[in-house]
Amino acid sequence: MQSNYIPWKGYFDLIAAVDEFILLDNVQFTTRDWRNRNRIKTASGVRWLSIPVIRGARNRPINEVESGDPDWRLEHWRILTEAYRRAPHWADAAPILERLYQGCESTRLSTINRHFLEGVCDILRIRAEFSRAEDYDPTGTKTERLVDLCVKAGADEYVTGPAARAYLDESLFHDAGIDVRWFDYSGYPEYPQVHPPFDHQVSILDLIVNTGPAAARYLKFAAPASTRS
Numbered sequence: 464m465q466s467n468y469i470p471w472k473g474y475f476d477l478i479a480a481v482d483e484f485i486l487l488d489n490v491q492f493t494t495r496d497w498r499n500r501n502r503i504k505t506a507s508g509v510r511w512l513s514i515p516v517i518r519g520a521r522n523r524p525i526n527e528v529e530s531g532d533p534d535w536r537l538e539h540w541r542i543l544t545e546a547y548r549r550a551p552h553w554a555d556a557a558p559i560l561e562r563l564y565q566g567c568e569s570t571r572l573s574t575i576n577r578h579f580l581e582g583v584c585d586i587l588r589i590r591a592e593f594s595r596a597e598d599y600d601p602t603g604t605k606t607e608r609l610v611d612l613c614v615k616a617g618a619d620e621y622v623t624g625p626a627a628r629a630y631l632d633e634s635l636f637h638d639a640g641i642d643v644r645w646f647d648y649s650g651y652p653e654y655p656q657v658h659p660p661f662d663h664q665v666s667i668l669d670l671i672v673n674t675g676p677a678a679a680r681y682l683k684f685a686a687p688a689s690t691r692s
Contacts, residue, residue, distance in 0.1 A: 464624075465490065465525060466576035467497040468514055469583070469666040472682060473624075473648045478580070479589045479684035480646065481622050485612060487596045488525040488573040492516075498525055499572055501666040504658040505546040509665065512539050516572060526573040526597065533570070540564045543668065550657040552675030559586060560668065583667055587679050606632040610639050622646055654681050 466486045467474055478484045492498060500513035515531040540561060547553050563582040569575055573595075581593060594616070601612035613621050613636070620642045623631065633643045653661045654674050670678050 465498060466573055466580065467501065468499055468572075468576055469501045469512070469579050469668055470497060471501070471664055472651065472667050472670050473646075475580075475583060475587060475589060475667055476648075476682045476684050477622060477624065477646050478584060478591045479587070479682060481591055483592045483594060483616060483618070485594050485596055485599075485616065486573065486577060487612075488576075489595075489597045490524060492520050492523055492525045492528045492572075494521050498576070499528075499530075502662075502664065503543065503546055503666050504656055504662060504669055505542075506658055508658075509662060510542070510546070512542060512666070514539075514572065514575065526571070526595075528572040529570045530572060530575065536564045536567055547657065547668075547672045550672040551655070553672045555675055556586075556672045560671075583671070586671060587667075587682070605630060606635050610635050610641065613641050614639055620644055624648070651683075652681055 464474075464477070464484070464487055466488050499516055500511050502509050502511055504510075514535050517529045517531045520528045543560070544557070550556075559582075563579060567575055567578050569578065577593065584591065596612055599612050599615040601608045601615065603611050609621065609631075618641055621636055622644045624646050625648065628645070631643070636643050651663055653663075654670060656662070656669065656673055670681060674681060
């Protein structure tokens with residue numbers, strides 16, 4: 464799956480459902496998408512947080528796209544602080560999240576996204592292994608490439624979101640002895656948000672600052688911290 468910037472809870476639920484999560488960042492960067500931006504709740508409504516990228520990014524693979532402004536981290540942290548300082552668990556979450564922003568020194572978008580993905584997984588105690596598609600050097604086009612990637616990773620099951628039904632050829636996976644599991648993003652319970660009305664389609668950071676240690680209870684595959692060894 465392509466890396467996203469501080470994505471919504473469903474993205475992390477998919478990570479929690481697998482043993483290995485492969486970042487497919489050696490494909491073309493898409494503009495006005497989730498690669499370099501996401502949504503948060505504020506007192507005045509939903510707001511986008513976007514990492515500015517260099518000119519010509521749309522002609523490059525994601526793993527070659529650079530951020531275009533070194534001060535984006537400071538601006539995003541300022542906006543997050545203003546938006547969530549009154550959230551129930553902001554006081555506990557803020558030092559952890561601030562360290563994530565302070566420790567994000569790379570200018571490469573793919574590295575930035577992975578930094579936050581792994582940091583949030585630590586908060587939610589999700590223990591999937593992260594790797595990069597380029598580490599496996601997959602070949603082929605579209606589904607063939609994904610099958611080759613799974614074969615080289617030693618996978619017996621490929622987990623993907625429902626949007627892939629538009630292009631995925633399941634028969635190629637079955638021919639390779641790999642099952643396809645379609646992830647279901649429906650049925651998530653609502654949680655208290657400091658800025659109503661409720662909206663599921665916002666960054667995972669919203670869930671963390673509003674529910675604290677109970678955040679994993681609002682996911683399907685990440686068990687609550689109290690049940691983990």
